[in-house]
Amino acid sequence: MTQHVLDMPIDADKVRELRVGDTVTLRRTLFGIRDATLIHMFDRGRETRFDLQGHAVIHTAPNVRRVEKSEAAPAGYEPFCIGTTTSQRMERFTRPLMEREGVRLIIGKGGMGPDTLKAFQELGGAYLAIVGGAAALETTWIEQIEDVDMDDLHPESLWRFKIKDFGPLLVAMDAHGGSHYANIRDDVASRRDAVLASLGASE
Amino acid sequence: MKLDMDEVERLSADLYVRALKILPPDVKAGFKELVDAETGETARAALGVMVENVQVAERTNNILCQDTGIPIYNVTIGRGVDFDGADLKQAIRRGCERSTRENSLRSSVVHPITRKNDQTSCGVRVPIIHVDFDERDETVAIEMIPKGSGSENGSFLQMLLPSQGIAAAKRFVIDRVIELGGRVCPPTIVGVGLGGTSDLCMHLAKIAATRPLKTVCPDPEGARIEAELSRAVNELGVGPQGLGGRSTSFAVHVEIAATHITQNPVAVNIQCHSARRATATITPGGIAFS
Numbered sequence: 001m002t003q004h005v006l007d008m009p010i011d012a013d014k015v016r017e018l019r020v021g022d023t024v025t026l027r028r029t030l031f032g033i034r035d036a037t038l039i040h041m042f043d044r045g046r047e048t049r050f051d052l053q054g055h056a057v058i059h060t061a062p063n064v065r066r067v068e069k070s071e072a073a074p075a076g077y078e079p080f081c082i083g084t085t086t087s088q089r090m091e092r093f094t095r096p097l098m099e100r101e102g103v104r105l106i107i108g109k110g111g112m113g114p115d116t117l118k119a120f121q122e123l124g125g126a127y128l129a130i131v132g133g134a135a136a137l138e139t140t141w142i143e144q145i146e147d148v149d150m151d152d153l154h155p156e157s158l159w160r161f162k163i164k165d166f167g168p169l170l171v172a173m174d175a176h177g178g179s180h181y182a183n184i185r186d187d188v189a190s191r192r193d194a195v196l197a198s199l200g201a202s203e
Numbered sequence: 204m205k206l207d208m209d210e211v212e213r214l215s216a217d218l219y220v221r222a223l224k225i226l227p228p229d230v231k232a233g234f235k236e237l238v239d240a241e242t243g244e245t246a247r248a249a250l251g252v253m254v255e256n257v258q259v260a261e262r263t264n265n266i267l268c269q270d271t272g273i274p275i276y277n278v279t280i281g282r283g284v285d286f287d288g289a290d291l292k293q294a295i296r297r298g299c300e301r302s303t304r305e306n307s308l309r310s311s312v313v314h315p316i317t318r319k320n321d322q323t324s325c326g327v328r329v330p331i332i333h334v335d336f337d338e339r340d341e342t343v344a345i346e347m348i349p350k351g352s353g354s355e356n357g358s359f360l361q362m363l364l365p366s367q368g369i370a371a372a373k374r375f376v377i378d379r380v381i382e383l384g385g386r387v388c389p390p391t392i393v394g395v396g397l398g399g400t401s402d403l404c405m406h407l408a409k410i411a412a413t414r415p416l417k418t419v420c421p422d423p424e425g426a427r428i429e430a431e432l433s434r435a436v437n438e439l440g441v442g443p444q445g446l447g448g449r450s451t452s453f454a455v456h457v458e459i460a461a462t463h464i465t466q467n468p469v470a471v472n473i474q475c476h477s478a479r480r481a482t483a484t485i486t487p488g489g490i491a492f493s
Contacts, residue, residue: 036318063269063309080307083269086353086386110353110385110445131252131444132353132388133477135269136260154320155309170245170446181384184447188381188440195435201373 003168006105009054012124015104018171020178024128025167029146030107032060032159034085037150038093042100048149048158056105056128057097059085061155064145075160077145082161083135086110087127095119109133111172111181120175127173129180141166204341204487206286208294211345214483214490215298218347219274219324220306221492222481223266226257229416230478233453237390237443246448250390253443253476268477271308272349274299274330279346281339292332295345299323299330311352346482348413350474357387357473360405365467372397372469373432376455379471380436385445388475391452392416393436396470397425399460408472411456413480420457429457443476453478 004024006014018024031052040046063081067073087108094116097103104125106112109132120126130138144162151157172180196202234254241247260267276295280286303310303324310322312329324330359379363371376395394412396404411420411429420426432455442448453476462468484491 060269061309061311063266063271063307065307081266081269081309085270086356086388088386089356109388129444129446131249131256132385133268133270133351133475134252134256136263136265136267137252137256139265140259140263154322155311172446180447181445184440184442184445185384187447188384191438191440192377192381195377195438196374198438199370199373199377199431199435201370201377203374 008056010104011054012104015124015126016175018126018174019176020171020174020180022171023168024171025165025169026056026163027165028163029055030161030163030166031055031057032062032082032161033057034059034061034156035089036153036156037158038090038097040150040153042093042096046150050147050149050158050160053102054104056107057103058107058130059087059090060159061085062159064155072144075145075148077148079139079142079145081135082139082142084109084130084132084138086132087112091115098123098125107169111179117173117177117179120173121177124175126171126175128169129172130169204284206284206291206343206485208290210485211291211294212298212301214345214485215276215295215347216302216305218345218481218483219299219302219349220266220308222347222349222479223271223308224260224264225481226267227415227478227480230453231257233416237450237453241448241450243442243448245446246442246450249443249446250450267479268351269309270351270353271311271324272351273312273355274324275333275348275350276330277333277335277346277348279335279337279344281337281342283341284343288334291334295332296325296330300325341487343485344482346480348480351388351477354387354391354473354475357383357471358405358408359471360401361469362401363467363469365465367467369428372467373428375469376432376471377435377439380441380451381439383473384441387473388477389441389443389445389452390450390476392474392478393432393452393455394472394474395429395432395455395457396468397457397459398462398468401468403460404468404470405472407458407460408470411458412472412474414456416453420459422459425457425459429455432457
């Protein structure tokens with residue numbers, strides 16, 4: 001198990017160095033994205049002015065404060081509480097995010113499915129697990145809201161965060177077909193029958 | 204006692220942000236129990252981050268989780284209280300809107316068809332307001348629950364057959380916990396409704412999921428099943444965040460209602476580890492928060 005520090009953006013070779021069980025800390029830039037953003041981008045053909053090539057996206061919709069634009073708040077927003085939402089809902093968007101926008105890393109909670117794993121293998125990507133619900137802590141890793149696009153979808157806008165040592169995050173799905181979630185699923189499946197028997201609820 | 208609606212509005216606003224910031228003491232104690240019993244390295248690390256987050260939220264006066272949830276207000280009105288029901292509902296709604304605006308809370312509420320967000324945490328029939336009555340003299344309790352969506356999406360109802368028995372209901376609960384994995388932000392409180400009609404059964408599951416830890420189902424048969432299921436879910440290996448380990452749930456809670464001779468309904472509603480709620484109790488002597 002290796003601890004990686006990644007200065008974003010990264011290339012495909014770098015992402016292939018990540019293996020399930022490794023930990024990662026990100027630096028510089030991170031993009032926030034979620035359901036409505038993805039629906040508008042890929043079901044309704046909306047384009048973003050941001051260049052996501054080689055970048056990481058986090059499944060989030062933040063709590064922010066509107067403030068006067070300044071050097072410290074160039075987008076007119078201050079971060080208040082930024083955390084992570086459940087990734088599974090956005091499964092079908094992984095491939096287009098990678099193919100059209102060049103995204104390399106997805107940060108989320110709860111893991112993603114086989115289509116995502118296949119896209120990671122073919123295109124060079126990885127999923128980094130963050131602890132969901134730990135938003136107060138996560139917010140301390142965010143320095144600034146640098147910019148925002150598609151803000152008519154607020155709070156489900158596309159956010160560009162300036163980050164400082166964002167992590168450690170667990171590599172839970174890698175570019176080599178490895179999925180921590182698939183391993184756990186197999187383990188849980190192997191325990192099911194005994195648990196049901198202990199409840200007098202066998203099939 | 205006459206219920207002052209300005210006070211209800213103020214409390215409804217205050218309770219929303221209190222619930223978002225302060226993790227109830229029973230949940231904090233629940234974390235300690237899980238940490239003490241957990242042996243998996245990844246699981247212990249994940250639990251450690253959750254406990255650290257509670258401390259960071261207190262230190263930085265921040266809300267615990269970014270998900271401000273669907274606002275739910277449970278109002279329980281005792282005897283000898285003079286109030287206007289329509290005014291009460293309006294005051295709660297104003298308080299919810301005000302809290303969202305004044306505290307820069309993310310409005311997580313949209314129209315179900317247009318998906319339009321009014322940025323007020325309110326919408327058609329939201330906040331959800333339940334009013335009930337009890338025997339306490341001159342007492343009004345307002346409980347606020349910001350129900351997070353990751354866990355709310357882990358909701359299920361099955362109208363089982365009487366011939367399938369309680370065994371099928373237990374199997375249903377176990378299989379849903381397996382299916383949900385890390386999506387519902389474990390460790391969770393698994394709320395189970397048994398009996399009633401379809402709508403009452405789902406409501407029972409919500410009552411169960413949002414009940415304080417260490418409280419017990421008032422029905423002895425229900426209490427026996429929740430103890431059995433509480434043990435069983437932590438033998439599945441789902442673990443915190445679905446990353447593996449013992450700590451899948453703080454507890455399974457069961458609530459029951461009588462049902463029809465043809466029916467055997469079971470419902471599941473999940474509460475995430477950020478099991479937030481706050482209550483204000485109004486009496487002639489003043490207001491107490493818990």
